[in-house]
Amino acid sequence: MYADATRAAVLDVATRLFAERGYAGTALADVAADAQVTRGAVYHHFSGKQALFEAVLAAQELELIERIAAETAEVADPWEAALAGLESFLDRCCDPTYGRLVWQEGPSALGWTRWKECEKEYAYGLVEQFVHSLRGAGYLRPSDINTTVWFCFQLLGAAGLRLAETGEEDKRRMRDECSAVIRAMLLGLRGDATAPGGG
Amino acid sequence: MYADATRAAVLDVATRLFAERGYAGTALADVAADAQVTRGAVYHHFSGKQALFEAVLAAQELELIERIAAETAEVADPWEAALAGLESFLDRCCDPTYGRLVWQEGPSALGWTRWKECEKEYAYGLVEQFVHSLRGAGYLRPSDINTTVWFCFQLLGAAGLRLAETGEEDKRRMRDECSAVIRAMLLGLRGDATAPGGG
DNA sequence: GTTTCTCACATACACCGTGTATGTCGTTAG
DNA sequence: CTAACGACATACACGGTGTATGTGAGAAAC
Incomplete structure (x- = not known):
């Protein structure tokens, strides 16, 4: 068999x-x-080419969310948990195939709508959780939560793409630069504008 | 003829x-x-399907950059100019076809690499200009400029996509929400963390 | 133990879409 | 008047997906 x-x-x-x-x-x-x-x-x-691709995608995403869940489970503060999740995600994106498959080929292959449907189950859903818990803890200035989720999600996608197209030798540096820019942008979303350095 | x-x-x-x-x-x-x-x-x-699409894309982008150039020419302060450009861009994105063609179909149709090449001439190049002038005026905290350009560019793309998929009746509200989130995130990039409300 | 059924694949084909090569018609130049 | 060229139309070759059908091995039934 x-x-x-x-x-x-x-x-x-x-x-x-x-x-x-x-x-x-x-x-x-x-x-x-x-x-x-x-x-x-x-x-x-x-059942067809698209189904095969979706299976590939699902495997990639499952690996990611398991890793992130594991690495953020023990972090109590929502903001710190979100940052821990970010770092975990960026690490995963250093795998050349992940970013390309999920962020680049995904929307192209499945079509925008279908891709977003799939993502709801994985990365998008995860971002949604994090943003909701951030808002619950009062970290976010009031603005439409779905729009905030959307932009955070796309921010991660931007990092995924960037890392996917970065050569192996620059990847480490690029990873840290992405982390810095994303952290800065996220700080802009906070009601308080104080930045606790990093970590 | x-x-x-x-x-x-x-x-x-x-x-x-x-x-x-x-x-x-x-x-x-x-x-x-x-x-x-x-x-x-x-x-x-x-010469072919792809060339036809590139022509379509170019027409869309040309319309945009002309409009933005016109509406930002008179603004002296780089930060205010960038925000004016943002508003102009968001207005353009309320056209249902623009976001879909440029941000959704673009990368899918031309392939990632070719799309980015094309964008260098239009939206990407424009963002690059704005970010450089922002840095020149000391508005940005020091971090890799290309990475910053990239994330700003993708932030705009995220808005374009969001507006493209928003129904006509919610478009105005969504436009303003996108503006708010983007402005907040941009503030996070500033060296000073003071937020002057809006404008 | 032979028959039958089903699973896991292989083979063959129909259909669709691109790109290309060739044909046709009207206009213009000499 | 005809020769050439621009602006199309027509016809065909090719590659790729999806589907229908064929095949062989092993399990199950009797």
Whole structure:
């Protein structure tokens, strides 16, 4: 019963190829060939190209939210928890495939609407939680919460993209620069304008 | 000599269809049909689908940067000029097609790299100018300027997307909410943390 | 133990969309 | 009058998705 292994191999190859060549630039024939099966096998396990991509995406996002949940669980203060989540996210984005798949290929491949639907389950939902808890703790100046969530989410996406296109040698530095700019912008959202350095 | 009229008609229809159905969802046959010509005419005036889209994009962006240049020319203070540019941009984004074409379909249609190349000429370049003048005037806390430009650019994109997906009846309110959140985030980038209300 | 059923794939094909090569018609220049 | 060129239309080749059908191995039924 090698079915699971086949499925995993297809998913693995698809992850790599979608990240390397993009969604449109990757034919299912290429995926099948690299996984050493035929297109028939791919269609047996996934209902189509888009479904395969969504599976790839889900795997990427699940890995992220588990990591973030683990690293923010012990932090009591919502603001500190959000910053911890940010750092965790930025670390994940240093993986070249993550940012490309989720932030770049995602909207392009699934279409704007469908992508956002998927994201609701993962990154977007996570940001929503953090922002709500920040507001609950009185950290945010009053403005429409959904709009705030949206801009925070896009801020993370901007970092993901930036890191995805940054060469391996500059990645560490870029990660820290992204962190600094995002932190500064987030401070702008606070009702109080005092900045506690970092951490 | 109806060549110019034909070209304009194709460009016009393409703008509408790309905005309504997306890049991938629009076949050149549909464009040709709506413009009451054949695909041959489309290929006569544009070298291909991507080139047609780039022409559509360029027209959208040119309209924007002219408007922004006009409305910010008389503002002396760089910070106020940037805010004036922001307002002008947000107004433009209330046109349902602009945000969708530039921020949503753009990267998807042209691919990440090519889109950014195109944007350098238009919106991205404009943001770059504003940020440089802000830094020149000492408004920005020291951090990597390119990263700052990038995040500001993406902040605008986030607003463009948000407004593109907002219904006509909520657009005015959403516009103002976007303005408020962006202004707050921008204040976070200032060296001084004092917020002069708005304006 | 042979038949049958189903799972996991492979093969073959129909359809759609792009791009390109070629054909046609009207206008203009010499 | 014809030769050339611009502005299209027509026809076709190619690549890619999705779907329908074929096949072989193993489990289940009897």
